[in-house]
């Protein structure tokens with residue numbers, strides 16, 4: 001289901017990005033642009049405004065964790081659904097995250113990756129990255145019932 005170009009592109013993106021920069025930037029952006037998503041992070045302390053969100057160490061740490069989750073998908077591109085089984089159960093049964101939020105975070109991540117890659121983020125790269133994120137989101141949704 002993946003072309004050679006798609007595989008190479010996804011692997012290259014994740015080999016290049018700094019998870020400690022891109023993860024926190026994407027999660028912060030999501031929490032700022034879609035403040036509704038803050039409801040799931042009640043234990044993260046001060047999310048009062050954009051400055052508080054971007055300087056919150058728990059947000060930064062968790063942004064990095066999210067990229068770590070995506071790296072698991074990159075390593076298992078042919079079976080993301082199985083790879084994400086437990087993560088999907090966690091987000092549905094335990095965290096009760098409305099799965100529509102996965103798309104919001106995915107879009108924030110796309111914006112951050114695009115702004116970091118500049119001209120290297122061509123239409124073909126964008127298509128490959130969005131396809132990867134669509135499979136990630138579908139896999140996270142899998143255990144919802």
Ligand code: HEM
Nearest residue numbers: 037040041043065066068069070095097101102105106136
């Ligand atoms: C926890 C990945 C989207 C809310 C986690 C963990 C990972 C992860 C790897 C840690 C699991 C563990 O500790 O075993 C992802 C990925 C996402 C995604 C790859 C989509 C690209 C979201 C969204 C929300 C969310 C959109 C809410 C708006 C949470 C919360 C936790 C969590 C509240 C627990 C945080 C804590 O207390 O430390 N996620 N997640 N996730 N996720 Fe997600």
